[in-house]
Amino acid sequence: MLDSPKPNPPKADAPKTLADDRRIEALLLHRELEEFNNSYAAALDELRLMDWAEMFTDDAFYVVISRENADRGRPVGLIYCENKGMIHDRAFAHENTEMFAPRYLRHIIGNLQVLGEDQNGDIRARANYVVVQVLFDRPEAKLHQVGVYYDKFRRRGEQLKLAERRCVYDNLLVDNALCLPV
Amino acid sequence: MTSQKANFTRDYVWPDDDLTVIPDWVYTDQVVYEREVERIFHGPTWNFVALEAEIPNAGDFIRSNVGPTPVVVARAQDGTIGVFENRCRHRAAEFCRELSGSANEFICPYHQWTYDLKGNLIGVPFRRGLGGKGGMPADFKLQDHGLPQLKVTAHRGVVFASYCDTMESFADYLGPEVLREFEATFDGRKLTVLGHYRHSLPGNWKLYHENLKDPYHATLLHTFLVTFGLLVAGNRSLMLADKSGRHGVMASAKSDAKSVTGDAKKEMRSFKEGFTLHEPRLMDFVEEFDSPWSVTMATIWPNLIVQREMNTLGIRQIVPTGPHEFIMKWTMFGFEGDDEAMTRHRLRQGNLMGPAGFLGLEDNEAIKFVQDGMQRVPDGKHLVKLDPQTPVGTADTLISEAAIRAMYRHWRQQMGL
Numbered sequence: 145m146l147d148s149p150k151p152n153p154p155k156a157d158a159p160k161t162l163a164d165d166r167r168i169e170a171l172l173l174h175r176e177l178e179e180f181n182n183s184y185a186a187a188l189d190e191l192r193l194m195d196w197a198e199m200f201t202d203d204a205f206y207v208v209i210s211r212e213n214a215d216r217g218r219p220v221g222l223i224y225c226e227n228k229g230m231i232h233d234r235a236f237a238h239e240n241t242e243m244f245a246p247r248y249l250r251h252i253i254g255n256l257q258v259l260g261e262d263q264n265g266d267i268r269a270r271a272n273y274v275v276v277q278v279l280f281d282r283p284e285a286k287l288h289q290v291g292v293y294y295d296k297f298r299r300r301g302e303q304l305k306l307a308e309r310r311c312v313y314d315n316l317l318v319d320n321a322l323c324l325p326v
Numbered sequence: 327m328t329s330q331k332a333n334f335t336r337d338y339v340w341p342d343d344d345l346t347v348i349p350d351w352v353y354t355d356q357v358v359y360e361r362e363v364e365r366i367f368h369g370p371t372w373n374f375v376a377l378e379a380e381i382p383n384a385g386d387f388i389r390s391n392v393g394p395t396p397v398v399v400a401r402a403q404d405g406t407i408g409v410f411e412n413r414c415r416h417r418a419a420e421f422c423r424e425l426s427g428s429a430n431e432f433i434c435p436y437h438q439w440t441y442d443l444k445g446n447l448i449g450v451p452f453r454r455g456l457g458g459k460g461g462m463p464a465d466f467k468l469q470d471h472g473l474p475q476l477k478v479t480a481h482r483g484v485v486f487a488s489y490c491d492t493m494e495s496f497a498d499y500l501g502p503e504v505l506r507e508f509e510a511t512f513d514g515r516k517l518t519v520l521g522h523y524r525h526s527l528p529g530n531w532k533l534y535h536e537n538l539k540d541p542y543h544a545t546l547l548h549t550f551l552v553t554f555g556l557l558v559a560g561n562r563s564l565m566l567a568d569k570s571g572r573h574g575v576m577a578s579a580k581s582d583a584k585s586v587t588g589d590a591k592k593e594m595r596s597f598k599e600g601f602t603l604h605e606p607r608l609m610d611f612v613e614e615f616d617s618p619w620s621v622t623m624a625t626i627w628p629n630l631i632v633q634r635e636m637n638t639l640g641i642r643q644i645v646p647t648g649p650h651e652f653i654m655k656w657t658m659f660g661f662e663g664d665d666e667a668m669t670r671h672r673l674r675q676g677n678l679m680g681p682a683g684f685l686g687l688e689d690n691e692a693i694k695f696v697q698d699g700m701q702r703v704p705d706g707k708h709l710v711k712l713d714p715q716t717p718v719g720t721a722d723t724l725i726s727e728a729a730i731r732a733m734y735r736h737w738r739q740q741m742g743l
Contacts, residue, residue, distance in 0.1 A: 208682065212425065213521040220521025220658045222682035224673050229604030234677075237684055241549035241598060244691045281698070317653065318525035321690040322682035 170258065177269055177297060178256055180304050185251035188325060193235035196325065201298055201305045202228045208311040208326055211291070222322050234325060244323040248278040250285075251326070253293070266307055267297040273311070275326050277319075289313045289326050338743055341707065345718065345731040348708040350700045352734075353530035358741075359649040365740050366628050367393025367646070372479065372486035372499050374630035374643050375399045375409055377657055379483060379517040380426065385443065388426040391645040392476065392487055393629070398422045398432070399485060402443040407480065409487035410445030410473035445473035482512035484641070500626065501568040503720075507575045507624055510617040511634045515661035520672065523656035525681040527690055529697035531629075531644050531652040532737070537689055538623045538631060539574045539729035541565050541721075542712055546595070547692060550684040553598045554609045556580055556621055556636075560590050564619075565721045571732030572627035578724075580611055580620040580636070608674060611636040627736075635685075637668075638675040650697060656680060710734075 180199075187196040200206060207221035225231045255272040262268060270292055277288035291313035298307040311326050338358065341347055351358060367373060375390040376399040387400035389412065396412040412422045414434040421434035421441075431448065432441045440449035447468045455461025476487040481496045497505055527534070537543065541563065544551055556578065563578040590597075603609065611620050614637065624632040631642035639660065645653040656679075660672050679686045700706065713726035718735050721728040737743075 210522065210524070212524075216521075218519065218521035219669075219673055220523070220676060220680075221673070222523065222680055224677055226670070226674060227605065230608070230674070230677070232604050233608070237550070241553075241601065242684065243547060243688045245695075316524055318523070318681040320525060320527055320681065320694055321687040323687055323691070 173267065174256065174258055176304060177258065177267070177271075180297070181253040181256065181271055181293075185253050188251050189249055191239070191249075191324070193239050193325070194232075197228065197232045197235040199306055200228050200231050200309075201300065201307045204228050204231065204306055205308045205310075206231050206306070206325075207309075208313065208322065210316070211312050211314050212316065214310075214312045222318065223325060238324055242323065244321065246280045247323070249288075249324060250276040252276070262296070265299065267304075269293075269295045269297060271295070273326065286319065287315075288319055289322070290315060291326075340738060340743060345734055346709065346711040346714075346727075348710060348734060350704060350706050350708070352737075353532065353697065354649050354700050354704065356649055358743075359646070361741060363393045363395075363646070365742070366737075368395070368489040369740065370488070370490040370493060371628050372488055372493060372496055372626075373628065374484065374626065374641065375487045376407075376485045377483055377517055377519065377641070377659065378407070378480060378485060379519050379659065380657070381407065383428065385428045385430060386426075387422070387429060387432075387443075389422055389424070391643070392489065394646055396420055397476065397487065398445075399487075400429075400432075400443045400445075406444075407478055407485055408444040409476040409478050409485075410441075413473070414439055415447060415471045415473060416450075441473055445475050447471045447473075482509065482514065483517050484512060500573060501570070503566055504568045504573045504575055504624065504626070507566070507577070507617070507619075507622055508626070508632065510615050510619075511622065511624070511632055511639065513615060515663060517659045518662055518664065520658045520660055520669070520676075522658070523680040524653065525690065526647075526651060526653050527693060528651050529693040530649055531646040532733075533693045533696055534631070534642075534644060534652070534654070535574075535625045535627075535733060536730050537693060538576055538625045539565065539567070539733060540727060541576050541578075541724035542727065543692070544576070545724055547688050548685050549598055549601070550678060553601050556609075561724075562618075563722075563724050565724065565726055565729050567719045567721075567729040567732040571718060571729075571734075571736040574625045574729045574733070576621075576623040577619040578621045579618060605674075607671070608677060609636075610671065610675075612668070612671065627733075633679060635678055636675060637672050638679055639672065640676075640679060650701065654681075 184199055206225040208223040209221040213220055252274045253271050257270050259268040273291055273293055275289040276285050278285045291311055294310040295306060296308040297304050338351060341349055373392045376388050380388050381401045384401055384403045387398055390397050390399050397409050398412050399409050401407050412420050414421050416437055416439050419434050419436045421432055438451050442448050453462050476489055477491060477493055479486050479496045500508060561578050561581045566575040620636055622634045629644040633640045640656050640658040643655045647653060658676060660669055678684050681687060681690055710727040710730045713721055713728050716728035718732040719728055
């Protein structure tokens, strides 16, 4: 048996190249951001707004802005938060002080693309989003928002946080009111 | 339709001629709505159409509306502003499809009839036919087929249009008291546009006017107003109505929340004792206006709201689409000379307003609830009985509906009802 020819080694045992490492890293990062967005959608769908607020860095910028404004370089947003304090105030107000009709929401996030890494290590990404709304007194589900998240993610220890999320929505008209964040 | 018109005054009688009760048909009836378009929006009123800052240069245009009717607002080569219908004289195509832009002329995409920046017809392809055949009749004149042009006026950078040729001046239209508040906000500085909000609202368009002539709700519905002292029962305030009753200004001077009396707190469920903000700058007021008021909400009949909520400034244009719904277009602005910090402050404070604003979303929801109530239990009446000491007109208490009654006195005159 000693003379029998050595079989070709299986591919998995091949020495890993730098390119392989990068590909795996990219896949892991993509998966990690997807998982983040899934948790983000779940927090909003389940109205856990304080959990939602905790997904941002202290200096985070969060804005919901129409494509009409964004395309024209006009800064006005439906929601305009310059830091986590304002995001927290939003969450608190929507949970405790704002008067609006009860509803179910479903956030669907897809088409994630990782766009690159900034000098400071922030990860730039974008994803399409859809918000579907069901009002208790108008039982059909209606498309409430459709748009794109333009994101900057930052590592905080084991966790990822959003340092920036610009929600740019395509629909020209908001259906009555945007009563919860997107 | 004919029979409805014949029965109009018989079928639509205001109950007991009493302004403290408003019948539902005022808000829900298609015939009443169509009469409003004819007599109010297309009648003797100045309708807001644009800010000059949105069309600063020759050739700039913006799509707008007078009532439900689509118009184009354009600045011609000579610098004047024209307002004309967005409807080709040939086959009625709504030819201008962009929200705003810049052009040398308007060409209807269907058959390429061409209009200049003032709405004059300047070109009809194959007008003389081809090879001696076809074409328009020999007596067809371009000058007889321009786009219907509205009368235009502008005051402090705010542009208005009217279908009525015999309109009074804008200053006379507002009256001295409302004009003073208008000029306190539009104080002569040049405006810079910060952006728009657009939303639908499933309620009758007049409910939006009423909401801003109803300071009672402001002290009850809006936690942010009440808890942070912006508009609280007991504040120095005014609910102004002009002589005609069509315009109004709700005005209030910000107070310290600590000054709210125990009695007032008991009446206001929305007062949240101890509610504080992580970002208190949201509620900062930078004094910049020659006015005793920190907040004014002016309702300019029939389609304009001027919002000066401390330092977040905006105008809101009502575009009715039927008795049960209207579209609201907001244009948020600042002034030339605002530094980066001031612009940021206006944007930050903008969280109070608009369809996701801490105040704005609550108003939209409340108005929708009113329309729902009328549609689902029809043929009812509303009560607007607060403050009988002031039957109609200006009230110096927030617990008043006198300005709403004044508006309906005017509405009934305009509508002949």
